[in-house]
Amino acid sequence: MSGPEFPAAFCELPSLPRDEDGPVFAEPWQAQAFAMAVRLSALGYFSWTEWAEALSAELAAAVERDEADEDGSEYYQHWVATLEKLVTAKGLTGAPELFERKAAWADAYRHTPHGQPVQLRPGFRISYAYRQSPLISVTREDGVSKQIRVQDGHLFVCNGCCCGQTEKGFPALPLAEFKQQWKKRGMRRRFHLTVSGCLGPCPLANVILLQIHGRSMWFHSINHAGDVDVIYNYVERMLVDETDTEMPAALAARQFQRYLGDVIQEERPCDE
Numbered sequence: 390m391s392g393p394e395f396p397a398a399f400c401e402l403p404s405l406p407r408d409e410d411g412p413v414f415a416e417p418w419q420a421q422a423f424a425m426a427v428r429l430s431a432l433g434y435f436s437w438t439e440w441a442e443a444l445s446a447e448l449a450a451a452v453e454r455d456e457a458d459e460d461g462s463e464y465y466q467h468w469v470a471t472l473e474k475l476v477t478a479k480g481l482t483g484a485p486e487l488f489e490r491k492a493a494w495a496d497a498y499r500h501t502p503h504g505q506p507v508q509l510r511p512g513f514r515i516s517y518a519y520r521q522s523p524l525i526s527v528t529r530e531d532g533v534s535k536q537i538r539v540q541d542g543h544l545f546v547c548n549g550c551c552c553g554q555t556e557k558g559f560p561a562l563p564l565a566e567f568k569q570q571w572k573k574r575g576m577r578r579r580f581h582l583t584v585s586g587c588l589g590p591c592p593l594a595n596v597i598l599l600q601i602h603g604r605s606m607w608f609h610s611i612n613h614a615g616d617v618d619v620i621y622n623y624v625e626r627m628l629v630d631e632t633d634t635e636m637p638a639a640l641a642a643r644q645f646q647r648y649l650g651d652v653i654q655e656e657r658p659c660d661e
């Protein structure tokens with residue numbers, strides 16, 4: 390969709406998704422984010438030059454963290470991140486308030502029946518831990534400090550010598566669904582996805598390893614797009630609640646133990 394008239398300076402930003410009429414937006418929230426930046430600049434909270442520099446820094450930092458926007462689909466995620474940084478730097482709002490508002494909308498979305506308008510639930514509160522900065526500095530061996538993102542968890546989807554190899558008689562792997570949902574759900578900055586080589590237990594293909602909040606969970610026979618939905622719903626629930634959540638029965642039926650420590654713990658649940 391094309392947007393309304395916007396100042397030329399904003400529309401000339403490098404890598405801005407656009408056509409001959411100006412900026413284009415894949416979804417309404419992108420146009421809203423664009424309009425907010427334009428409006429705040431017009432009101433004098435920051436200049437266009439400030440905005441362009443802040444956005445460039447955000448895009449460069451994403452590349453540095455290996456979160457580059459390769460196909461342009463995440464351009465407005467970076468736009469929103471820039472907007473958040475500028476409005477907090479200018480004192481228009483605080484980082485805790487922004488985090489709380491985002492979590493409140495996520496909560497509202499989860500609790501709204503399909504087809505009904507999403508509305509904030511009165512009295513919603515999030516935990517303090519949710520508000521912590523997810524970036525830390527680490528000094529490399531050459532003395533250079535780099536920022537990395539501290540994450541809640543990581544999903545390894547095996548696509549090695551057997552998992553997904555239909556020509557060898559193994560079930561197809563819903564790999565595209567894993568990638569698409571990971572991006573679409575906007576969890577990239579709290580939860581990482583890696584498509585890996587062989588994870589080991591080939592006879593159980595298709596295998597995934599979920600690590601979250603310090604725990605490792607292995608699952609087999611993840612063969613359908615619907616399985617991916619169940620997995621990400623489970624992960625999303627734990628990201629929002631910031632604690633372990635009851636595992637869906639469909640996943641529990643396909644969980645297996647792979648690490649010695651887990652097996653020993655399971656055999657002696659009431660350890661002295």
Ligand code: FES
Nearest residue numbers: 547549550551552
């Ligand atoms: S190829 Fe997936 S476990 Fe070996």
